Amino acid sequence: MAQGSHPSTVGVVSRRTVLRSAAIAGGAATLASMLPAYSAAQTSNLLVGRGIGDITGEPLGAGMNGYAEMSQMSTGLHLRQRARAFIFAESESSPRIAMVTCELGLMFQSIQLEVLRRLRERFGDTYHEGNVLLTATHTHVAPGGTSGHPMVDLSMFGFRPATFEANVAGIVDAIAMAHEDMAPTEIGVSHAELTNAGVNRSKQAFDANPDEDKAAFPTGIDPRSQTLQMYRGGQLVGVLNWFGEHATSMSTDSTLVSSDNKGYAAWHWEREVAGQDYLSGATPPLITAFAQSNAGDISPNLDLSPGSGPTDNEYENTRIVGTREYDAAAGQIGAMAPLGAGIDVRHVWVDITAVEVTPEFTGDGLTHRTSVAALGAAFAAGSQEDGGGGEDLPFNEGARGGNPAVAQIGDVVIPQWLRDAHGDKDILLPAGLVPHAIQRVFPFHLVRLGSQYIFGIPFEVTVVSGLRLRRTLGKALGVSPDQVLIQGYTNGYGHYLTTPEEYATQNYEGGATAFGPWQLPAIAQIGAGLAASMREGTPNAPGTWERDLTGVIPASPFGNPSVDVPAPGHAFGDVIDEPQESYRPGQRVLSRFAGANPNTDLRRGSTYLTVEREDARGWTRVHDDGDWSTMITFENLGPFTNALVSWDIPQGTPPGNYRITYSATGRGLGSTFPINGASRGFQVD
Template sequence: MPETNYATDRHLVGRAIADITGEPAEVGMLGYGKGDQKTTGIHLRLRSRAFVFVDPLVDRRVLLIVNDLPLIFSSITQEVLRRLAQRFGDTYTQSNVMLTATHTHCGPGGYSHHRLYNGSAGFRPKTFAAIVDGILEAVERAHEDLAPATLRLVHGELREASVNRSRAAFDRNPEEDKEFFPDAIDPQTTLLRIDREGEPVGAINWFATHGTSMSNRNTLISGDNKGYAAYHWEHVVEGVNYLADPDPDFVAAFAQTNAGDMSPNLDGRPGDATDERENTRALGLRQYEAAAKLAAGYVPRMAGSIDHRVVHVDLSAVTVSAEFTGDEREHRTGRPAGGAAAFAGAGYDGPTHWKTFHEGSNPGWDLLSRLVYRFAPSLRDVQAPKAIVAPGGLLNRLGPYVQEIVPVQLLQIGELYLIGIPGEVTIAAGLRLRRTVAAILGAEPANVLVAGYSNAYIHYVTTPEEYDAQHYEGASTLFGRWELPALQQIAAQLATAMHDGSPVPSGTEAPDLSEVQRPAKATPPVDFPPVGHDFGDVLSEPAPAYRAGEQVSVEFAGAHPNHDLHRGSTYLMVQRRDGERWRTIADDGDWSTTFTWSRGTASSSRVTITWDSPADATPGTYRIRYFGDAVKSGTDRVPISGTSPEFRIHDDEQGD
């Protein structure tokens, strides 16, 4: 029989959503490393989902924030913690706050304090502010939302949403790893359901697959497959209206785990299908359906307390004991370095433009590195057989290039344990971390998850055996062959401290680099409408009528969208006439719409809005509205808008 005595709920939980969409025009997108992939608009807005878990019996809490972002950098974590301290004192700290990313490759970059990730354009203050302000907004709402709740944890399997993109490297692992993953994927899908008085009010799902369903040809902001999964559950299934309801009845987050070698492109090609948007929707829908199936079944109530530990470690200088190295010898990590194969990209998800680099062997670079290793045995022990191309440690002497001091975290939420790793962990590497922590805590291994992409970023984490293959993932394991054993050793220290109820020294944090940033020259030019037009004029009209299911397109004389990011608002509305009023049925946060900006002549802007009308759209009269902000010569920013001519939607029975 299901439990009904909700008065015995041990935990308090708060949950909330906020918009974190950055600049939608002319900003390099983060993830694929493709210099000409710059934002031109929005397909699906990016959101932050915050969850506060409190155990009043021991007066402890943790804050988990799942963000539709490519990556989390220390720049974001440090500023969020600084602002939380101003707002809440010592309630939320570096120990009990986990910021994690879904790893979409369709978000604007420029928000790191390390140069590698900002490209040649530099730091983007507007995008940085949009992310931080949105995260803070989500946390404040979740904090106010705290109420008694029942936590329920369940696991299942999903086998049609990932494939191992580095199989040859995975196959180098010992049998005990390969037997655990006989299909070379991690099929575990984990659901944490949050109930109030017997009704689900929130859910967090963890599943390992990359946010690369949208290819490196896409230039519209999107949450990719996990963003769609959350949107589908919240908006399509539960009816959440992101604009109208700042405190929704249901919040669903789809978080990452050890997705380092997991691709969503099942046929081995970037984009997977001829329609990458449909592929994104399909992969997101599979994750939703697996999570929803778990949520609809019997989900046992979860016991246990709340706890947290964090340590800051210089990963370039860890002495790793023989207990974790696997060869009965002590080893050390070293300064970060990128290998030749890192410049080749991951073929399943999008190779780079560097045609001279390949996964595996790169003869010229291999020979050069062997010569260097001959005269530097300590470097050889750390980095061989990597063909070093980008010595990050050397580059860091010229300025902040990649991060070396990073947080490693362990959170307990009832019976669930999250190992916060600031990188992309392969499934075999994740399994070793999970087993290490589970053994110390006496936990079920399924209840111990790697929370990758958390709090900072160090690129990849591979097993030593995978590292030796020097595929994309191994070449991107910056701190060398012993990086994973070092992280296992650190995770063991955190788990031991948590098991014993003892504190752990937090270590020296990474320096705050906010004062040494070079902001991008990102001020949009003064706006002018196209010759012969005013702002908001319709340049291309919709047809008079469409069948339900057809795409509607309208082009407006617009302005540069980076003047005002409309965070928490929208650049567009699709409206249907309802009696004497117009009812908004879609905006730029909906999957059915796209907002695309392009530059015209003489600093003019053209804005194209499309709407894929649903196959079951209500017959009637519709219109599309555009909202922007123009900066005219010698004036402040002024709002502008445009409205399309009305058009009809009819079903097939009504005819043309």
């Protein structure tokens, strides 16, 4: 299938069709009546606020975070990125916890600190570095260039101010909406097993772990899908789900901005099942967030090849895997246990390059230290099951023979002390030797929501690393490890977290464990310290963050608009290619417009396109660029930018007369101007 194409929504599950039809026909009340009944004994009462914000970045010429593939630059938009916020409190005057799930490739300190600054301007000291947890879903098809550390931004060809602003502003919007939405809410917690949505992509490393660890995961994955369910007056109003797997259903060939499988799961529940309108401006009746847990070595590519499994179509795979994540969470609705009372949090900033790890945590009876950052040749190979890393580069994961030539060179050019500190790693990039190139001071958060504990850390955590952290924190807290959840990608990014045994195999995850083989024991020690403070009810010294280079890193030269010029022979908004006269569900509608560079106006909270149906009131929007069935591709040739809009007509679309519209903001000499266009009408039979 050609790049940028995807199948229509033919063959969607009947359950989705039934629920979507019910939501549209009867609204929230009808949907609520279809939910399983639950008793008050299954829930706890808290104050909860819910919010959502548009964080979509630049859809043209922006490098994408995740694969570090420089050729993967945005060419359009498939599914908008969103931030979903939940704020929890026991009373109006008690401390709050804000948890925000962001459909971003990575979360960075640069974003965290700017969000906190803006929250402080609006809400004083209500929200701060101790009680705001921002986590990324880790989609690999979202614009990047937003880190304050240049090593990450290098693969994006520099910093991207417009994308950074969109990310920050949308997150603040979500938290502000949640702040205004605080209300008494019944909340419960549930669990299910999801076994057909992910596969361990680094089985050789996993198998290096002790038998007692592997016994916890017979299939090599952590199947736990955990959900917080939120109700008001019997109506489901919020869902926060955690399940660990990479958002890499879309490959390096994908250049249309999307939120991948976790974004699809959230969109499907909110839009297709609940029938809500993202562009209404109101707080939606239902907000569903799909966050990451220990996803480090779990791939959604079930055939262990990029873009492959369960089919050979990455768009269909995204839909299938996202639907499976949705099904696992939705299947828990109505069956739950009370969350319990009490909210607490501890946080600490730690220089992870210089942690002395005691024998209690190293496991070998000796004291060890973490190291300044260095990335291995296996990191440069990329995860060869998911893609990235540059296929033409002469690097391999350990399972594919490793990198003996790099090791020989390293013996000459890498200082002995650094090679000793990183053990089995064939060092390729000693990034920690360059000031500020990579983050080294990280925030760690331990949150208690009733009986549940969430350890928020800024790393990609393998399943066995997550298991060991849960056991360590459970022991320190005096609770079952099942009550502890590890949330990765939180409030920063420090690459991977593997067990020492996994590290020694030097597959991709071990090569990307940046601070040496004792990084996991160090973080276990940090977590145990926070747990002891929480259990004893004593304060801890949180420390502080280290300056990054936000505002210093040069802006990317790619994709930035200067002056727009319409396609030759056309005015802005003209339809260059009209749709056909008639279509049937399952077919694709195409319309090309004389447009402008989309990065001048990202249309946050709005849309570049609509699909409209004619009725007695005139033209009514039925789809927009936040929907799965639409795409917009920007064909950029110097000052000319044409916009190709496609709509894959879903099954069940009512017959009638439809049209496609396009909207943008053009840039002239010293000013901007609106652009609007509409195709001719076409019939859907």
